[in-house]
Amino acid sequence: MRPLRNRGPADSWLPVRREVESSGTSVLYAAVADWLPDDLERPGLAAALGRDHKRLLEMNHVPNRSRFVASRLLLKSAAAAVLGAEPDELELAYKPGGRPHLRGVDQLDVSLSHTEELLVVGLTRNGRIGVDAENAGRRMLGLGTERQVCTPYELEAVLAVPRERRNGELVRLWTLKEAYSKAIGQGLRFRFTEFGFTPEDRQVQMLRPDGTPGAGWEWSFHSWLVDDSYMVSAAVYDPGFGGRGPAAAARPLLPVVPDPRLSAR
Amino acid sequence: MDDNATTSGGTALAVLVEEAARILGRPPGRLEPGQHLQHDLGFDSVMLLQLKGRLEARFPVLREVSLPDLLLGVHTLGALAGRLERTTGLPVA
Numbered sequence: 157m158r159p160l161r162n163r164g165p166a167d168s169w170l171p172v173r174r175e176v177e178s179s180g181t182s183v184l185y186a187a188v189a190d191w192l193p194d195d196l197e198r199p200g201l202a203a204a205l206g207r208d209h210k211r212l213l214e215m216n217h218v219p220n221r222s223r224f225v226a227s228r229l230l231l232k233s234a235a236a237a238v239l240g241a242e243p244d245e246l247e248l249a250y251k252p253g254g255r256p257h258l259r260g261v262d263q264l265d266v267s268l269s270h271t272e273e274l275l276v277v278g279l280t281r282n283g284r285i286g287v288d289a290e291n292a293g294r295r296m297l298g299l300g301t302e303r304q305v306c307t308p309y310e311l312e313a314v315l316a317v318p319r320e321r322r323n324g325e326l327v328r329l330w331t332l333k334e335a336y337s338k339a340i341g342q343g344l345r346f347r348f349t350e351f352g353f354t355p356e357d358r359q360v361q362m363l364r365p366d367g368t369p370g371a372g373w374e375w376s377f378h379s380w381l382v383d384d385s386y387m388v389s390a391a392v393y394d395p396g397f398g399g400r401g402p403a404a405a406a407r408p409l410l411p412v413v414p415d416p417r418l419s420a421r
Numbered sequence: 422m423d424d425n426a427t428t429s430g431g432t433a434l435a436v437l438v439e440e441a442a443r444i445l446g447r448p449p450g451r452l453e454p455g456q457h458l459q460h461d462l463g464f465d466s467v468m469l470l471q472l473k474g475r476l477e478a479r480f481p482v483l484r485e486v487s488l489p490d491l492l493l494g495v496h497t498l499g500a501l502a503g504r505l506e507r508t509t510g511l512p513v514a
Binding site: 214215216217219220271290294296299300301303304305330334347 | 457459460461462463465466467470471473474475477478487488489
């Protein structure tokens with residue numbers, strides 16, 4: 157799986173639809189500028205955003221407002237294309253921990269992330285998905301963050317990486333952890349030092365703090381460098397209910413996701 | 422109580438504003454207790470981690486507190502100062 161680039165509302169959704177149909181999951185990305193309306197006061201935006209419009213009105217930070225609007229428009233359009241609906245027919249709602257979902261739509265799980273000029277959306281029919289993005293060059297090393305982000309095993313692994321790639325490795329681990337926490341609906345609600353991931357030269361797996369395997373086969377983790385600038389990570393939970401293909405549309409409620417950290421203790 | 426905290430005004434809010442302003446690159450005088458960390462000031466998750474790291478240097482007791490425990494249900498600078506007060510024992514203002 158590779159993230160698919162979307163170039164705005166006029167771009168084709170066929171690649172996304174095909175990928176969801178064939179594999180059940182798609183991660184796509186776009187530029188904020190491609191999805192930002194010229195006028196945030198324009199009539200119709202309230203209908204397009206639904207209940208999120210009230211949240212928009214409470215925001216004063218201009219870049220956050222732009223990313224907020226553009227990411228919701230992208231997510232609803234992508235989900236609508238996959239579901240064969242109109243974007244305005246879908247309502248984006250939030251669980252108590254902040255996890256987004258499409259109200260009344262149980263056959264498609266969604267996740268979104270945005271940073272700087274980038275928007276990322278994850279869609280899956282298979283179970284749960286979480287996505288996260290960060291500027292790959294964003295300084296995280298040496299700010300006191302690594303101790304809050306890394307397990308002891310990860311700290312050792314990060315320090316073993318050549319100095320010039322060390323910060324990028326920390327950013328990769330951070331986006332993986334954010335993606336996973338979004339997938340299970342926890343946001344920032346637990347310590348990131350309770351679980352870790354494999355070093356950059358291996359297929360990504362979740363690990364216990366001591367470095368032994370920590371999650372079952374249902375989980376897959378991915379990281380990509382996008383546009384040579386952004387680290388994008390995805391965590392996908394697929395319990396193997398056969399969510400691929402047309403029959404998936406009729407599948408019942410999404411499964412309750414067990415937290416692998418509980419079995420890791 | 423941390424010495425740095427005492428010399429910087431001595432209140433949780435003053436220390437918080439000082440550290441938040443450093444991360445944002447803004448003068449502390451432009452920050453107000455009612456401002457929303459995300460919606461008004463543009464804090465993202467990495468900046469919150471950074472803030473926690475800076476506050477830990479001022480209040481070592483915070484090393485025992487997880488980021489979620491510090492931030493859960495807290496949206497404004499003033500509310501975070503209140504949480505800091507309960508954690509560190511410093512008065513809010």
